[in-house]
Amino acid sequence: xxxxxxxxxxxxxxxxxxxxxxxxxxxxxxxxxxxxxxxxxxxxxxxxxxxxxxxxxxxxxxxxxxxxxxxxxxxxxxxxxxxxxxxxxxxxxxxxxxxxxxxxxxxxxxxxxxxxxxxxxxxxxxxxxxxxxxxxxxxxxxxxxxxxxxxxxxxxxxxxxxxxxxxxxxxxxxxxxxxxxxxxxxxxxxxxxxxxxxxxxxxxxxxxxxxxxxxxxxxxxxxxxxxxxxxxxxxxxxxxxxxxxxxxxxxxxxxxxxxxxxxxxxxxxxxxxxxxxxxxxxxxxxxxxxxxxxxxxxxxxxxxxxxxxxxxxxxxxxxxxxxxxxxxxxxxxx
Numbered sequence: 629x630x631x632x633x634x635x636x637x638x639x640x641x642x643x644x645x646x647x648x649x650x651x652x653x654x655x656x657x658x659x660x661x662x663x664x665x666x667x668x669x670x671x672x673x674x675x676x677x678x679x680x681x682x683x684x685x686x687x688x689x690x691x692x693x694x695x696x697x698x699x700x701x702x703x704x705x706x707x708x709x710x711x712x713x714x715x716x717x718x719x720x721x722x723x724x725x726x727x728x729x730x731x732x733x734x735x736x737x738x739x740x741x742x743x744x745x746x747x748x749x750x751x752x753x754x755x756x757x758x759x760x761x762x763x764x765x766x767x768x769x770x771x772x773x774x775x776x777x778x779x780x781x782x783x784x785x786x787x788x789x790x791x792x793x794x795x796x797x798x799x800x801x802x803x804x805x806x807x808x809x810x811x812x813x814x815x816x817x818x819x820x821x822x823x824x825x826x827x828x829x830x831x832x833x834x835x836x837x838x839x840x841x842x843x844x845x846x847x848x849x850x851x852x853x854x855x856x857x858x859x860x861x862x863x864x865x866x867x868x869x870x871x872x873x874x875x876x877x878x879x880x881x882x883x884x885x886x887x888x889x890x891x892x893x894x895x896x897x898x899x900x901x902x903x904x905x906x907x908x909x910x911x912x913x914x915x916x917x918x919x920x921x922x923x924x925x926x927x928x929x930x931x932x933x934x935x936x937x938x939x940x941x942x943x944x945x946x947x948x949x950x951x952x953x954x955x956x957x958x959x960x961x962x
Contacts, residue, residue: 630853631822631849631850631852632849637674637678637681638677638680639681640653640685644810644813645804645807645810646674646803649803652801653678653681653682657685658685662686662779663779664775664779664780664797664798664799665780665798666782666784666794666799666800666801667783667801668785668803669803669804669805670805670843670905670908671846672806672841672843672846672847673804673806673845675803678803679781679783682750683695686746686750687744693744694746694749694750695750696738696751697754699755700758701755701757701903702755703727703731705900707727708721711727711730720737728766731766732763735751736770738751739773739778747777748776748778748779749778750779750781751780753783755784755785756782757784757790757905761791764791764793764794765793767794771797782794782798785908786905786906786907786943787802788937789943805842805844808835808839811843811848814845815834815838815852816834819856822856833855837851837852837855872898873916875897875902876912876913876916878894879895879913879916880913880916883951884959888955892948892951895909895951899944899947905943906937906947907937910930910934910937910950913930914927914930923958925958926958929958930950932950933947
């Protein structure tokens with residue numbers, strides 16, 4: 629069994645490195661005074677686990693009946709095919725209607741269903757950054773209409789992807805990347821529970837895993853298990869050079885040839901197919917430029933793009949501006 633599933637947080641106390649945020653949502657849940665929530669943060673920081681804990685605290689044994697989770701990334705990427713084959717949506721799916729029409733109908737239907745032995749139910753939108761503008765506008769109106777019997781929770785890697793009409797109606801909560809020390813402590817506890825002898829791993833290896841995970845607890849636990857599994861040749865180090873890293877390095881080679889359109893297509897692959905947020909793409913590019921084009925001007929451009937991306941509303945526009953600036957100011961001068 630994968631350790632990331634075996635040791636998935638089941639209570640608020642199990643979620644590491646988010647003390648202030650957890651204390652807040654724990655208090656809201658115990659008093660049944662939960663507002664609409666906008667939860668943002670990187671992968672593996674405890675966002676989805678926290679939502680499950682909220683539901684369990686609010687509803688006890690009926691938490692699944694009173695919680696509807698919509699995987700918006702899968703829905704809008706898969707379209708009609710996803711809706712038709714997803715069991716909980718198939719009975720509501722209208723073949724002749726568009727994806728957005730089906731989405732509105734499904735959300736409205738679930739939001740209008742009376743909660744079981746509770747004042748309100750939860751509607752959770754995972755990968756909320758995948759919601760289109762039209763979908764978000766529709767949700768804004770539903771938040772107003774069903775606020776008495778339903779609380780909307782948006783889980784996203786980047787808050788800037790959500791329109792102001794929704795952010796102004798929800799309490800923003802940010803889950804920060806976990807520190808290396810927190811991840812080391814978590815891995816040490818798991819290794820002890822698994823009764824892995826200390827001779828099977830070295831402290832330096834655990835420190836390397838913590839650094840390589842970059843604040844992602846899931847990734848760290850997965851690497852830790854791989855490193856301790858004799859059946860996996862080479863351990864986790866064989867996997868540190870990720871697919872996304874290889875793709876990011878290719879961006880600089882493409883930009884050096886002046887092919888902006890191809891570079892934009894590669895960036896879109898990272899964001900759409902691999903599910904990286906804009907800041908996460910910039911992180912990959914930052915690591916890649918050390919190997920491909922270690923120029924201080926590129927470092928400054930990445931830092932500027934990261935700042936603009938966190939303040940601006942559209943990651944794709946900011947990414948296009950970043951690529952254009954790199955080509956114009958750096959590679960065109962070569």
